[in-house]
Amino acid sequence: SLKSLIILFDIESGYYPVCTSDILQVQLSFPPPRLFDRYRDLAPQLVPLDYTDQPDVRLPYELIGSMPELKDNPFRQRIAEVFSEDGEGNMTLDDFLDMFSVLSEMAPRDLKAYYAFKIYDFNNDDFLCKSDLEKTLNKLTRNELTEDEVRMVCEKVIDEADLDNDGRLSLEDFQHMIVRAPDFLSTFHIRI
Amino acid sequence: MSFDDKKHIRGQVLALKSFKKSRHLNCFADCSKTVSLAFRRCGANMTLAKQTLELWRGTMKEVGGKFGTGVLSYFKFLKWLLMFNIFSFLVNFGFITIPQLIYHPTPDIPAGVSFKGLEILTGAGYFSHTVMYYGGYSNKTQGTGGRSEYNMQLAYFFTVAAYMVLCGAALIYSMASSFRKKYVLADSGLGGAWQLLCSWDFSVTNEKAVRQRKNNLRIQLKESLSEKVQVALLPLTERLKHYGVFLGTWLLSTGMALGCGASVYFLFSGSLLEEAATLLLPFVVSLINLVVPLFYSLFKKIEHYSNPRMQVYAIIVRNVILKMSILGILCYYWMKDVANTFSCWESIVGQALYRLVIMDFLFIMLGSFFGEFLSNVIGTKCIQSLGVPEFDVARNVLDLIYAQTLAWIGIYFSPLLPVIQIIKFFILFYLKKVSLTQNCQPPRRAGRAAQMQTIFIAILFFPSFVGALSMVAYTVWTLPPSDKCGPFRGLNTTFSAIQIWMDDLNRVDAFQWTVWIYQHVIRSEIFYFLVSLIILVFIYIFRQITQGRQLLIILLRQQIVNVSSSELSGPTCLVHQSCCVRSGCVYVMMLLKCRSNIFS
Numbered sequence: 001s002l003k004s005l006i007i008l009f010d011i012e013s014g015y016y017p018v019c020t021s022d023i024l025q026v027q028l029s030f031p032p033p034r035l036f037d038r039y040r041d042l043a044p045q046l047v048p049l050d051y052t053d054q055p056d057v058r059l060p061y062e063l064i065g066s067m068p069e070l071k072d073n074p075f076r077q078r079i080a081e082v083f084s085e086d087g088e089g090n091m092t093l094d095d096f097l098d099m100f101s102v103l104s105e106m107a108p109r110d111l112k113a114y115y116a117f118k119i120y121d122f123n124n125d126d127f128l129c130k131s132d133l134e135k136t137l138n139k140l141t142r143n144e145l146t147e148d149e150v151r152m153v154c155e156k157v158i159d160e161a162d163l164d165n166d167g168r169l170s171l172e173d174f175q176h177m178i179v180r181a182p183d184f185l186s187t188f189h190i191r192i
Numbered sequence: 193m194s195f196d197d198k199k200h201i202r203g204q205v206l207a208l209k210s211f212k213k214s215r216h217l218n219c220f221a222d223c224s225k226t227v228s229l230a231f232r233r234c235g236a237n238m239t240l241a242k243q244t245l246e247l248w249r250g251t252m253k254e255v256g257g258k259f260g261t262g263v264l265s266y267f268k269f270l271k272w273l274l275m276f277n278i279f280s281f282l283v284n285f286g287f288i289t290i291p292q293l294i295y296h297p298t299p300d301i302p303a304g305v306s307f308k309g310l311e312i313l314t315g316a317g318y319f320s321h322t323v324m325y326y327g328g329y330s331n332k333t334q335g336t337g338g339r340s341e342y343n344m345q346l347a348y349f350f351t352v353a354a355y356m357v358l359c360g361a362a363l364i365y366s367m368a369s370s371f372r373k374k375y376v377l378a379d380s381g382l383g384g385a386w387q388l389l390c391s392w393d394f395s396v397t398n399e400k401a402v403r404q405r406k407n408n409l410r411i412q413l414k415e416s417l418s419e420k421v422q423v424a425l426l427p428l429t430e431r432l433k434h435y436g437v438f439l440g441t442w443l444l445s446t447g448m449a450l451g452c453g454a455s456v457y458f459l460f461s462g463s464l465l466e467e468a469a470t471l472l473l474p475f476v477v478s479l480i481n482l483v484v485p486l487f488y489s490l491f492k493k494i495e496h497y498s499n500p501r502m503q504v505y506a507i508i509v510r511n512v513i514l515k516m517s518i519l520g521i522l523c524y525y526w527m528k529d530v531a532n533t534f535s536c537w538e539s540i541v542g543q544a545l546y547r548l549v550i551m552d553f554l555f556i557m558l559g560s561f562f563g564e565f566l567s568n569v570i571g572t573k574c575i576q577s578l579g580v581p582e583f584d585v586a587r588n589v590l591d592l593i594y595a596q597t598l599a600w601i602g603i604y605f606s607p608l609l610p611v612i613q614i615i616k617f618f619i620l621f622y623l624k625k626v627s628l629t630q631n632c633q634p635p636r637r638a639g640r641a642a643q644m645q646t647i648f649i650a651i652l653f654f655p656s657f658v659g660a661l662s663m664v665a666y667t668v669w670t671l672p673p674s675d676k677c678g679p680f681r682g683l684n685t686t687f688s689a690i691q692i693w694m695d696d697l698n699r700v701d702a703f704q705w706t707v708w709i710y711q712h713v714i715r716s717e718i719f720y721f722l723v724s725l726i727i728l729v730f731i732y733i734f735r736q737i738t739q740g741r742q743l744l745i746i747l748l749r750q751q752i753v754n755v756s757s758s759e760l761s762g763p764t765c766l767v768h769q770s771c772c773v774r775s776g777c778v779y780v781m782m783l784l785k786c787r788s789n790i791f792s
Contacts, residue, residue, distance in 0.1 A: 153417065
């Protein structure tokens with residue numbers, strides 16, 4: 001069961017030995033000042049200073065997308081959607097902290113690959129199919145490649161990366177490709 | 193994994209925690225919990241303070257945002273080298289200079305020598321009698337009138353030795369971890385997939401930079417699409433021609449490097465002691481270091497490497513050969529001729545290094561002016577086709593490595609040289625940042641920044657640090673120190689100070705174990721032979737393990753293709769799904785851990 005998995009993980013994984021609920025408790029009561037200040041600065045009238053009773057405050061996507069770190073990023077909408085609880089881009093403090101943890105320098109490669117995969121997966125079907133790749137390409141090249149060129153690039157990507165030959169990229173294919181691109185850790189990174 | 197699952201797991205974890213809590217209701221657990229929470233809060237506040245004090249954080253963020261991670265790696269490298277020098281300064285100043293200043297507060301400067309302005313450039317004159325150089329330190333065991341003893345010889349030797357050992361350890365550790373993380377599994381031919389999915393730099397925050405990157409990516413994708421498959425075998429004549437051209441350019445570049453080294457050596461036949469003339473040598477050396485690499489980059493037009501990365505590697509190797517051969521010739525001259533000719537030769541060598549450092553700094557400024565400012569002016573106003581220059585990360589990093597090599601060689605001869613180096617790097621950071629933002633554009637090709645980083649650290653370790661260490665080791669082990677100045681005057685070699693100390697310790701019964709270690713471990717050859725043998729055996733074993741694992745990877749890859757080409761049946765589907773759930777849990781755990789990491 002999930003519960004036993006958690007216990008198993010705690011003891012056997014060799015991860016941070018303190019129970020994860022301690023981490024949750026600390027963070028919900030004392031969110032680290034700098035990130036919390038940035039969150040609060042987006043909407044000071046909505047965000048209370050005291051988070052001990054875990055208020056349900058959600059900042060709309062427009063505010064998140066206007067942050068200087070995100071406003072020019074072609075994937076800002078997808079990033080907000082992936083990390084938000086409701087899937088629409090409206091983020092609670094928890095989501096905000098999650099987002100910047102994953103995009104920080106210290107996140108492990110697997111975690112970054114998992115979230116990068118979700119960001120590029122536009123239709124949320126756990127696979128990067130051709131339409132997902134086409135949308136990614138269009139976001140990255142300002143719609144200036146011709147239809148043929150777009151199609152050829154996407155085919156080339158799938159050819160090179162699809163290990164199990166099902167015509168679309170699963171998370172494992174994506175991770176395998178990431179392993180061979182050592183720059184990924186430093187490019188999938190937002191400084192705050 | 194959906195957010196509901198995430199929330200579900202979090203709820204479970206909290207329930208587990210309250211379950212655990214309800215079992216231990218005693219006071220002790222409560223107290224320890226409060227204490228540990230208080231500690232963690234304190235730790236978080238301290239991290240916040242440390243981050244606000246962190247050097248140049250805002251500037252690096254700005255540079256990374258506009259120019260990307262490739263250019264940012266230069267500034268990170270500069271900051272890392274600055275830390276080495278700050279540490280060196282603290283160690284030398286604390287253990288060598290301060291005791292000297294306590295016991296001899298005023299330097300004995302002979303009559304008739306006063307401070308003129310020229311000393312800042314030449315390092316000679318007034319400075320040569322101060323604690324700046326080796327000659328300014330006394331050899332007496334300090335301690336008069338009731339103050340405790342301080343053996344200056346041992347302090348000098350052990351400070352330099354400890355600093356070199358720590359530097360070496362730090363370099364080996366960085367090199368190994370960088371190699372493991374960034375180099376090992378890198379593939380050279382991913383092409384389209386890599387460019388599309390992994391190379392977008394999320395840290396770029398400037399609108400203009402983003403637009404430029406999009407353009408570059410588009411151009412690169414178009415290029416990779418229109419590449420024709422190259423004929424694997426060119427006709428024999430073409431291949432011979434290519435190899436002939438390679439041989440010619442390599443011979444020419446190596447010949448130029450050795451020729452420059454020889455000319456530097458023959459320059460020494462001129463008089464050395466007049467103050468203004470002493471600047472001639474560093475001037476020539478820095479001029480060679482500035483001009484000859486420009487020749488090397490001209491070779492690019494003639495050679496045709498199959499892989500553009502090989503081009504960059506070729507340029508790096510040639511520059512390293514040039515710089516290291518010049519430094520090698522200089523060291524050879526200092527060890528052979530200067531050591532036998534002059535009376536206070538260590539100070540003379542220290543002064544020569546000081547001049548080299550200062551002149552190198554002036555020439556880097558000049559190089560920045562010509563390389564970046566003038567190129568920008570020419571590219572935008574005069575010859576429009578050239579365009580705005582790019583920031584050449586490789587050349588600038590090699591300049592930094594050269595500067596740091598000089599500092600490492602100088603650690604024995606001039607204990608306060610790190611001060612000059614710190615000032616130099618500080619000014620260089622701001623200079624390069626201004627030059628970059630005013631004159632350069634972001635790089636057009638998404639370069640392999642991570643792999644280049646590993647190579648730069650490797651170059652910093654192998655020719656640079658190892659060379660400096662071997663020179664200092666040779667000086668300490670073999671060369672007789674000068675008779676009239678410095679902490680080791682009167683001894684046969686610098687290392688004899690340790691021998692004398694060991695003889696002193698031998699007379700005291702309590703320290704016999706130290707003497708035993710010295711005689712049977714440090715001075716015996718058998719020990720080093722055995723250690724080398726054991727290390728070689730381990731290397732062989734690990735290599736076999738690595739090769740076995742590579743074979744396993746190939747087999748597993750084949751298995752994936754085989755398994756997925758057969759249809760997914762019911763049980764396999766379930767396995768797949770439970771794998772997804774399991775991996776989802778793993779990711780939530782990693783996320784929680786990652787969060788705690790960025791806050792601690």
